[in-house]
Amino acid sequence: MTYPNWLSQRSHLSGGRMALSFQEQQWTFAEMNEIALEYAGKLTALGVAKESRVAILARSNPEFVFVMYGCMHVGCEMVMLNERLAPPELAYQIEDSEAEFVLVDDELKEKVKDYNPILFSSIREAVPAEFEIQHEWEKGRTISIMYTSGTTGNPKGVRQTAENHFSSAVSSALNIGISPDDVWLCSVPLFHISGFSILMRSLIYGMGVRLYEKFDAERSAKEICSGTVTHMSMVGVMLERILRNVEEASLAASPRFKAILAGGGPIPVAYIKRAEQCGIPVLQTYGMTETSSQTTTLQSADAERKIGSSGKPLFLYQVKIDGTAKAGEKGEILIHGPQVTPGYIGRFSGRKVQEEGWLHTGDVGYLDEEGFLFVVDRRSDLIVSGGENIYPAEIEKVLLAHPAVREAGVCGVPDEEWGEVPVAFVVLNESAEADELLAYCREQIASYKVPKRLSFADALPRNASNKLLRRELKLWN
Amino acid sequence: MTYPNWLSQRSHLSGGRMALSFQEQQWTFAEMNEIALEYAGKLTALGVAKESRVAILARSNPEFVFVMYGCMHVGCEMVMLNERLAPPELAYQIEDSEAEFVLVDDELKEKVKDYNPILFSSIREAVPAEFEIQHEWEKGRTISIMYTSGTTGNPKGVRQTAENHFSSAVSSALNIGISPDDVWLCSVPLFHISGFSILMRSLIYGMGVRLYEKFDAERSAKEICSGTVTHMSMVGVMLERILRNVEEASLAASPRFKAILAGGGPIPVAYIKRAEQCGIPVLQTYGMTETSSQTTTLQSADAERKIGSSGKPLFLYQVKIDGTAKAGEKGEILIHGPQVTPGYIGRFSGRKVQEEGWLHTGDVGYLDEEGFLFVVDRRSDLIVSGGENIYPAEIEKVLLAHPAVREAGVCGVPDEEWGEVPVAFVVLNESAEADELLAYCREQIASYKVPKRLSFADALPRNASNKLLRRELKLWN
Incomplete structure (x- = not known):
C-alpha cells in the first residue's frame, strides 16, 4: 500500500497555493517542490541516499524545511534533533540512532562537532546530483524519528511512518x-x-x-x-x-x-x-x-x-x-x-x-x-504517600485555580514517615502568602494531598514544548 | 487493519449533530445509531447475519437509510438494487449476486415478488433479537455491491469496501x-x-x-x-x-x-x-x-x-x-x-x-x-467510420454550444459505405432547423464527424443517474 509522493502530488494539485511563509517571504507548493527537488539533488551529491538515516539539527526556519522536504524526496529517515539539548544529550541520540549523516544549521555546529556534521551552508553550495525520485511512498515508510522527552530514564527513538502522519x-x-x-x-x-x-x-x-x-x-x-x-x-x-x-x-x-x-x-x-x-x-x-x-x-x-x-x-x-x-x-x-x-x-x-x-x-x-x-x-510522576496514590496534576489544578497563581508544579520528595510527600512550586501573578495558598488547597483536597511545603519561583522548569518537568522540580528540594 | 464502527464512533463523537433530515423530520447521529441498532436487531431476528449478502430495493427515504445502517451494524454485504429497473433486470442482479435475502420497500414488492422478499413493514414489526455488534470494521470488508449501468453487455456487480468508501x-x-x-x-x-x-x-x-x-x-x-x-x-x-x-x-x-x-x-x-x-x-x-x-x-x-x-x-x-x-x-x-x-x-x-x-x-x-x-x-460508444475514430461526446459538445440546443445525443448507425456513421438527436430550447444545426457543426468539426442525420426529440434516454444512454439512441434509428 502506497501514497503518491505528497510533495509532488500537492505541487501538481495546488501548486499555486501558499505553502510556507516566514517573516516577509513566502513560497507556493510548486516553489517548495522545486526547492525540495533541488535539495534532494544536493543531498544526493553529498552521499545521502534512499533509506539513509539522517539526523538534522536546526532552528525553525525555511532552510530547515527545505532540507527536510529534500530528505523526503530522497526517501531517507530523519532523526529530528532538539536544538535545546546539551551536546551529551545530542550525542546519545546520534549514537543510539546510528545516523549515517548529521545535517546541521551552521549556527548550531558546535553542538555536534564530534560527529562530522554536514553544514546547511555546504548543502546550499553543493551541485545537485541525479537521484531517483520516490513517486510512491510505502505506508510503512519511516518519515521521522523523534526521541521522547521521557520524564524518566533514557530517551527512546520513536519511528513515525507515512501512515502515522497521514x-x-x-x-x-x-x-x-x-x-x-x-x-x-x-x-x-x-x-x-x-x-x-x-x-x-x-x-x-x-x-x-x-x-x-x-x-x-x-x-x-x-x-x-x-x-x-x-x-x-x-x-x-x-x-x-x-x-x-x-x-x-x-x-x-x-x-x-x-x-x-x-x-x-x-x-x-x-x-x-x-x-x-x-x-x-x-x-x-x-x-x-x-x-x-x-x-x-x-x-x-x-x-x-x-x-x-x-x-x-x-x-x-x-x-x-x-x-x-x-x-x-x-x-x-x-x-x-x-x-x-x-x-x-x-x-x-x-x-x-x-x-x-x-x-x-x-x-x-x-x-x-x-x-x-x-x-x-x-x-512516572505518581507520588505514593502512606499507601495512597497522589497525582501531582490534581494538586496543580487546585493551585492554578487561585487568582494569585500563574503556574504551579508539584512533585514528590522522600519522607521518613510517609515514604513520599508532595511539595509545590508556584509562580505568582500577584502577591500572596504560602500559608494562604495551602489553606486554599486544604479546602479542596484531602489533607494527605496538600503539599507539605510550598515555595515561590520566577519560572518552572519546562522542556522545549513547554511541558512541566517534574523531575527537575525534584532537584530543587 | 480496521476502522472503529463508523456508526457507533460518530454517535459517540458527535451524537448531538444532525445526521439526516427528510421533509420536516430530522435525526441526530445518536438517534440514527439507536435506530440502526434496533434495525440490526430486527434484521437478526429475521435471519440476517454477519456476512449475509442482502439485496435491498427501495426509494430514497429514511427507512431505506435505517435498513442500510442496520445492515452495516450486523456486518452484511448490501446489494443495492436500482428501483427504476424492470423485473427481469432485477432478477439478473439478485441471481448473479446470490443474495440470501431481498429486502424491499412495500411499494416496490411487485418487482421482486418471485424472490420471497422481506418487506420493510415486516422488518419494522419484527422483535429485535440479540446480535453481536461489529465494533471494528475490517478495511477490506465489503459494505456495498452495485451493478454498473454498463453501456454494453451484462451488468457487473462491483464490490465497494470500507476502505474504498473511506x-x-x-x-x-x-x-x-x-x-x-x-x-x-x-x-x-x-x-x-x-x-x-x-x-x-x-x-x-x-x-x-x-x-x-x-x-x-x-x-x-x-x-x-x-x-x-x-x-x-x-x-x-x-x-x-x-x-x-x-x-x-x-x-x-x-x-x-x-x-x-x-x-x-x-x-x-x-x-x-x-x-x-x-x-x-x-x-x-x-x-x-x-x-x-x-x-x-x-x-x-x-x-x-x-x-x-x-x-x-x-x-x-x-x-x-x-x-x-x-x-x-x-x-x-x-x-x-x-x-x-x-x-x-x-x-x-x-x-x-x-x-x-x-x-x-x-x-x-x-x-x-x-x-x-x-x-x-x-x-464502448466509439464510432468507427471509414477507419477514422469518432467520439460522440465531441459532436454533442459542439451541438450543446448552440444557443437553441438544450440536450444532444449522438450515436453510430451502420452504414454501407463507411461502416458506421454518426447520427444526432437534439432537444431544443428554442426553435431551430436541422440544417441550421448541421451547418453549425460543419463549421467546427471535420466533415466526417458531422452527423449524417439530425432529429428532434422531447427528451433523451438517460439512466437513473441521468447519464445519456447512447445505446438506447441506437434503437431510435
Whole structure:
C-alpha cells in the first residue's frame, strides 16, 4: 500500500497555493517542490541516499524545511534533533540512532562537532546530483524519528511512518474541518511532533504554514486578530500570554480564525473563558510522540462542563483504560489506531510498543460516563504517600485555580514517615502568602494531598514544548 | 487493519449533530445509531447475519437509510438494487449476486415478488433479537455491491469496501474541505454511488444529509439560496434547471453554500458562468462505480480555461493514459488508488479489475500538459467510420454550444459505405432547423464527424443517474 509522493502530488494539485511563509517571504507548493527537488539533488551529491538515516539539527526556519522536504524526496529517515539539548544529550541520540549523516544549521555546529556534521551552508553550495525520485511512498515508510522527552530514564527513538502522519492529519481534519484557505501558525518547534505535524498537514491538506523561529505572543495575537492565520498550536502557558496581548489591545480574533490547539496538560477554565471572550475557540488535546500528535481533543463547548478533560478520541482512534470496565475507574491509558508508532529504534528497538494493537502510554487516567478522557497523571510522576496514590496534576489544578497563581508544579520528595510527600512550586501573578495558598488547597483536597511545603519561583522548569518537568522540580528540594 | 464502527464512533463523537433530515423530520447521529441498532436487531431476528449478502430495493427515504445502517451494524454485504429497473433486470442482479435475502420497500414488492422478499413493514414489526455488534470494521470488508449501468453487455456487480468508501470520503475532503456544520443535499439515488457516497461522507465527516425522495429543482434552489444546505451532487442536466429557478427568483446562493459536484460528463461553460453569477461554484467530476465515486474534479476557477476537462485526480489518486507518455495523446484511462474496487462478484468474479494496481476504465481520454484529464469518450460508444475514430461526446459538445440546443445525443448507425456513421438527436430550447444545426457543426468539426442525420426529440434516454444512454439512441434509428 502506497501514497503518491505528497510533495509532488500537492505541487501538481495546488501548486499555486501558499505553502510556507516566514517573516516577509513566502513560497507556493510548486516553489517548495522545486526547492525540495533541488535539495534532494544536493543531498544526493553529498552521499545521502534512499533509506539513509539522517539526523538534522536546526532552528525553525525555511532552510530547515527545505532540507527536510529534500530528505523526503530522497526517501531517507530523519532523526529530528532538539536544538535545546546539551551536546551529551545530542550525542546519545546520534549514537543510539546510528545516523549515517548529521545535517546541521551552521549556527548550531558546535553542538555536534564530534560527529562530522554536514553544514546547511555546504548543502546550499553543493551541485545537485541525479537521484531517483520516490513517486510512491510505502505506508510503512519511516518519515521521522523523534526521541521522547521521557520524564524518566533514557530517551527512546520513536519511528513515525507515512501512515502515522497521514492518519493523524486526516483524523484532525475530520474533527475540526479543513478549508483550502487555512493557514496554520507554527511557533512550536519543528523537531517536535507538535511542529512537524503542522508541516505534514500542510502537505496533505494543501494548507499554508506561517512559520515563526520562536514563540512571539504579540505577533501571534496580531495575526490571530488580523486573520492572516486560521489555526495555531501551543501549550497552555503560551495561551495566557496571547490572550493578554489580545485583551490589552482591546481586539478580538478575526472571524477567519478557527481554533487554537492546546496540548501539554489541562488549561484552566478561566483561560478558556477569556479566549471565548476574544473569539478564540480553544481545543485541548492529548497526544504524544508515539501517537504522532493529538489522539483526543476537547471542544471549547465542552470545556466548562468537563474541566480537566482531554476530550474524546479522533474518528480513527480508540482509547481505553487498562483493566477497567467501569466509567470513572483509574488505570493506564491505552490507545489504538493507525497513528500509533510501529516501534522504537536503537537500544529500545526490542521493546514492544503495542500489545495486541494497543499502545500502553504509561499515563494514568479514566473515562467518564460519556467517554471523555481525563488524564490524571503521567505514571512516572505518581507520588505514593502512606499507601495512597497522589497525582501531582490534581494538586496543580487546585493551585492554578487561585487568582494569585500563574503556574504551579508539584512533585514528590522522600519522607521518613510517609515514604513520599508532595511539595509545590508556584509562580505568582500577584502577591500572596504560602500559608494562604495551602489553606486554599486544604479546602479542596484531602489533607494527605496538600503539599507539605510550598515555595515561590520566577519560572518552572519546562522542556522545549513547554511541558512541566517534574523531575527537575525534584532537584530543587 | 480496521476502522472503529463508523456508526457507533460518530454517535459517540458527535451524537448531538444532525445526521439526516427528510421533509420536516430530522435525526441526530445518536438517534440514527439507536435506530440502526434496533434495525440490526430486527434484521437478526429475521435471519440476517454477519456476512449475509442482502439485496435491498427501495426509494430514497429514511427507512431505506435505517435498513442500510442496520445492515452495516450486523456486518452484511448490501446489494443495492436500482428501483427504476424492470423485473427481469432485477432478477439478473439478485441471481448473479446470490443474495440470501431481498429486502424491499412495500411499494416496490411487485418487482421482486418471485424472490420471497422481506418487506420493510415486516422488518419494522419484527422483535429485535440479540446480535453481536461489529465494533471494528475490517478495511477490506465489503459494505456495498452495485451493478454498473454498463453501456454494453451484462451488468457487473462491483464490490465497494470500507476502505474504498473511506478513501473516497477523505480524498473529497482534502479537495474541497469540510466543516462540522456542512449539510449535503442528496437528490441523486441512494442505490447509486453518487447518493450512497453522500451517506458514507455523512458518517465519516459527521455531516448532515438533507434527503429528497427525488430531484426537485425548485426546492433545491430554495435551499441553496437560504443556506440550509452547503453541498449538492448532480448531473449537468439538473444544474440547468436549478439555475433557472435561482435566476427566475432573482436570488443567489447563500454564502454558506459551498459547491455543486457535477458528474456524468462535461458541463457547458455557459452553465458554469451562469452558476458563478448565482454564487454557485460547480466542480465537474469524473468517477464510476468501480472507483466509489469521484476520482478527478475540475475546480470552477479552471472551468473556462479547461473546457471539457474533468480536472485533476484527488490527493490519494493517480490517473494515467495507457501506452502513452506524451501529453495530449489519447488512450484508455487508467486509475490507481485506494478507492478502486478489489473486484467483481458473481459471473464476473473471475475478471481481474486491476492490472498491476491500475484500473482499466474502458474510457478514452488524454492528459494535457498541466495534467488535466479530458475524457474523450466511453470506449464502448466509439464510432468507427471509414477507419477514422469518432467520439460522440465531441459532436454533442459542439451541438450543446448552440444557443437553441438544450440536450444532444449522438450515436453510430451502420452504414454501407463507411461502416458506421454518426447520427444526432437534439432537444431544443428554442426553435431551430436541422440544417441550421448541421451547418453549425460543419463549421467546427471535420466533415466526417458531422452527423449524417439530425432529429428532434422531447427528451433523451438517460439512466437513473441521468447519464445519456447512447445505446438506447441506437434503437431510435
